[in-house]
Amino acid sequence: MRPAKIPTEELMTSGHLACQGCGATQAMRFALKAMGPKTALVIPACCWSVIDGPFPHTSLKVPICHTLFEAAASTASGLKAGLEMRGDTETVVMAWAGDGGTFDIGIQALSGAAERNEDIMYCCYDNEAYMNTGIQRSSATPVGAWTTTTPVAHYKKRPKKKIIDIMAAHSIPYIATASVAYPQDLIEKFRRAREIKGTRFMHVLAPCPTGWKLAPELSVAMARLAVTSRVFPLIEVTDNGSTWKVWKDFEQTPVADYMKPQGRFRHLTDKEIDSIEEEVDRNWQIMLSRERLSADLPGLER
C-alpha cells in the first residue's frame, strides 16, 4: 500500500449521533475526504439515517437525500438523472447504505441499477447485522455470530452472503472492499471510484462495538484483524467484473484473534472457530485463484 495524502478538510462534523467507536462514522469521514464537496448522498433507512442528526441538524456538509430502506440505488439513479438534466454533470451521487439495505431489502434495486450501469457510486458500510433496530441478523451476519434473532442456542449457521461475487456478476466497472483500519487505502479506492463512470460498488467493513459486543476502543483494531485474518480481504475488481486484485502484503493473523475479543462469538468453541478458519481459508484461495485466472485472461488492457 502506498501512502495517500489525506485531505485535512472535514466534510463530517462533530455532534453526530453515532455510538462510541462506530465504524460507520469513520467510514463516512474518510470516504468524504476522498469524495470532496461535490458529492450528493442518498441514505436509505440505516444507522446513518439517525447518525446524520435530527431535523434541522445535519452532521454532513454535503447534501443528503434520505430515502426508503430498499431504495438507495433506485433513488440514486433518479437523483443522478435529475441532476444531469438540471445541467449539473459534476456532482457524484453516492448511495450510502448499511448491510441490511444492501444485502437484503435493497438488493433488488441495487441489482437493477448495477445491471443498467447507472452512473452512481454505491457504498455499503457493513456492520454485519440490523444494528439500528437493535442487532438482528442480516444476510451479511457471519456464520457463528450471535444476534438478538440468532440467540446463542441458535447462532447463525449460514455463511455471510458473498456480495462482491454478486456485484462482480453484474459486470460493473469498479468494485472494491475497504477498511476503516486502512484509511489511506480506503481514500485511494474512493478517489479511484470517483473518477470512473458507471456503477461503482464499495464495501466497507464497519465494526459496530454495540452489536459486536466489543470495547469501543477496539473498533479499528478489529477492522484491521478482519483484514489480516483474511476474514475481510481488501480487494479490487475491475474490467467489468473480470479482473480481481487481492491485497496480500500483510502478516497473517489467526481468525481466533479476530473473533475472540467479540462478545458475539463468545459461545463458539475452539473447534468451531477452527472450522470457520478453514472456510476463511477456502474463500481466500478462491479469491487468489480468481486473481491468477484474470491475470492470464487475454485481450484485456490493464
Add this chain to the structure above:
Amino acid sequence: MRKVIMGNHAVSYGVRACDVKVLSAYPITPQTQVVELLSEMCASGEIDAKFIKVESEHSAMTACVGASAAGVRAFTATSAQGLLLMHEVLHWAVGARLPIVLANINRAVGPPWSIWTDQNDSLSQRDVGWLQIYCESNQETQDTIVQAFKIAETVKLPVMLVLDAFFLSHTFEIVDILEAKDVRKFLPPYVAETKIDVDDPHSFGNLGSPSEYFELRYMIQKAMEEARDVVKDVDIEFKEHFGRGYGVVHPYRCDGADVILVTSGTVASTTRAVIDEMRDEGIKIGSLKIRLFRPFPVEEVYEVLSKAKKVAVIDRNISFGHHGIFFQEIKSALYGRTDVPIFGYITGLGGRDVTPKVIREIADRAVSDEKQERDINWIGVKV
C-alpha cells in the same frame, strides 16, 4: 394537430408536451403503451429526458423521488399491483413534497389475476396525500397531464391521474395534440424552490421529532385544501389557453332533476346516454361526474346534490366491510347539511361491462319508490 389515438398514448402525448426531464417506469398491462411510446419519443429526441427503465414499480417511484428531489419534472405510469407496490413510496413523495405526476390505469387487483378495470387500486391509495383526478376521455387525459404538473408544482404535492383500463386506455378517440411550444406558455419550465444542490447542501427527509412532524402533516392538509382552488384555477387557465376545461365535477342535466346518479371514469359517458334516454321519457334525472377525488370537491358536490330528492352513487369499487368508496365520500360530504337520501350501487368490478342496461337498472331502482338497501346494492352479481 388532431390525431386518433388510444388513451394510453394520450398520456404519452401529454407528457411529451410538459418538458419532463426524468421518466421511470416498469411495464404492467394495461399501462404498457404509455411507456412504449414514451421510450420511442425519448429515443427519437422528441422528448429531451432520461428514461430509467427500472426493475420494479417501487424503483420507478423512488427514481422519480430522486429526480424530483434534484429539482426536475418526473413522471411515471403504472396500474394495479404496480401502484400497490409503490404504496410506500407514494407516502414518501407526499412527505417530501415532491410534485411528481403519475398516470394510473385503473385495473382490478388479484387474486384472481385480472387485467380488467376497477377502481380499487387507486382508491386504496386515498389517504396517502396524492391528488387524484379521474379522466373520462382521451382528450381529457392528455390535457389533465399538463394540468397535473401545474397543479403539483403550485401546491407541492404529487398528482395521480386515473383512467379506466381498456375502456379508456385502449380506446381510440380523436385528440387535439398539444405541442410543447404552446404548452410552455401555460406551464413554464419548472424551477424547484428546494433541491439537492452541492452549493447549498441540506439534509432532506432526516429524522423529524414529534415537535416537527405534526406541523409538517398539518401543512400537507393545508396544501390539499389549497389544491381545491388551484385545480379549479388551473382548469380555467387551461381553458383560456386551449379552449377546453373540465371542472372538478361535471353535472349533466341536473337542473330540476329529482334523481341524480353519481359517476366517475368512463361510466360517466355511458350514464349520460342513459340520462338522455330517460329525460326523453320525461323522467327528471341527471348525473354528476366526480373528476377530482382528492381533495374531495365537497362544495361542488353539495351544490348539485342538495337540490335532488334522491342520490344514487355508482361505485366500480368496494371498501370491504363498509360500502362503495365514492358512496362514502358523497355521504360524508353531505352529512348534516341535507337529508337527501343517498343510495349506493356496486357494479362493474374486475372489468364487468357497465352497459347502458346496467345503468338503466340502477336508475330505475333509484327512481322507483320500491324499498331497497340504502348503503349497498349489488348490480349484476350472480349469486
